[in-house]
Amino acid sequence: MVKAYIGLGSNIGDGLKTLALAWKEIAGTEQIQAVCISSPYCTEPVGMESENWFSNAVAEIETSFSAEELLGILQKIEKDFGRIRREGDVGYQDRTLDLDILLFGDTISRKPLLMLPHPQMAKRRFVLEPLAEIAPDLIHPVYGLTVSEMCVKLAGENKEARQKIAKMAWPESII
Numbered sequence: 632m633v634k635a636y637i638g639l640g641s642n643i644g645d646g647l648k649t650l651a652l653a654w655k656e657i658a659g660t661e662q663i664q665a666v667c668i669s670s671p672y673c674t675e676p677v678g679m680e681s682e683n684w685f686s687n688a689v690a691e692i693e694t695s696f697s698a699e700e701l702l703g704i705l706q707k708i709e710k711d712f713g714r715i716r717r718e719g720d721v722g723y724q725d726r727t728l729d730l731d732i733l734l735f736g737d738t739i740s741r742k743p744l745l746m747l748p749h750p751q752m753a754k755r756r757f758v759l760e761p762l763a764e765i766a767p768d769l770i771h772p773v774y775g776l777t778v779s780e781m782c783v784k785l786a787g788e789n790k791e792a793r794q795k796i797a798k799m800a801w802p803e804s805i806i
Contacts (some may be wrong), residue, residue, distance in 0.1 A: 632664065632677040632697055633736040635701065636766065638749070638758050639688045640669075640729040646686025647671055650714060655689055656708050666691040669761035675795040677755060680758075686799075687731065689761040698735040702745050705730040705736035717736065733758060737772045748773060753781055756794045 637657065641649040652763060658665030675684055694701055699790040712728040731747045740747040749773060752758045759782045762769070767779040774781065 632695055633738075634666075635692050635694055635698075635735045636733040636762060636769075637692065638729070638731040638733050639689045639690060640685050640731075641727060642681060642683040642685040643647070643713075643725050644729045647799070647802065648791060649728055650686055650688050652739070653708055653712060653730065654688075656711070657690065657692065657705075657730075660704060662695045664693040667765050668692060669764045671799045671801060672757060672761055673797045673799055676723075676755040677757065677794055678723075681725050683725055685757065687757045687761060689758065689765060690776075691765055698732060698738055698740065698745055698747060701735070702732060705732065707729065723736065733762065734769070734772070739772055754785065754788075756782075756796050759785060760796060760798070 639650045639653055640646075641653075653663070655669050669688045670686045674687050696704065708724075709730055710726045713792055714726055714728050731749055732745070732747065735747050735751050738747045744764060749758070752762075753771070753774065759778060763778045763782050767777065769778045770776065771778070771781060776784065
């Protein structure tokens with residue numbers, strides 16, 4: 632079994648409900664053992680223009696799937712939740728559900744369809760803060776820093792560090 636971390640995001644519809652239902656779908660998948668999910672965070676869009684803010688969270692799982700197999704499963708779940716990926720779309724789009732593999736064990740891969748660790752995670756507060764909540768001492772396999780150290784480093788570096796983000800709570804009826 633490999634430990635993996637998945638970023639969950641939604642900015643169309645009821646984001647909290649979507650993330651919770653997606654988490655239940657992931658957790659109910661054979662060959663995946665759900666470990667935990669962070670608190671949800673309300674975050675302003677980064678890298679795109681949108682009036683819709685995101686609900687974000689990070690989940691920890693253990694799986695016997697390969698990274699590529701896990702990606703296929705996550706993309707199917709996105710599609711089941713109404714995610715549309717159009718060829719030719721440039722940049723980020725509003726989406727019902729976004730599931731990203733952030734880390735897959737210590738795997739380092741630069742394949743075009745699956746780059747691991749996720750190439751943007753170190754620049755995104757909406758990834759690092761929920762990840763630090765559930766795995767503060769996890770060491771990034773490329774940077775050699777803990778997630779907590781990456782949060783501190785990001786805080787002084789760039790525009791994304793000033794992204795508006797607010798920790799929320801899961802409604803009891805959802806998780």
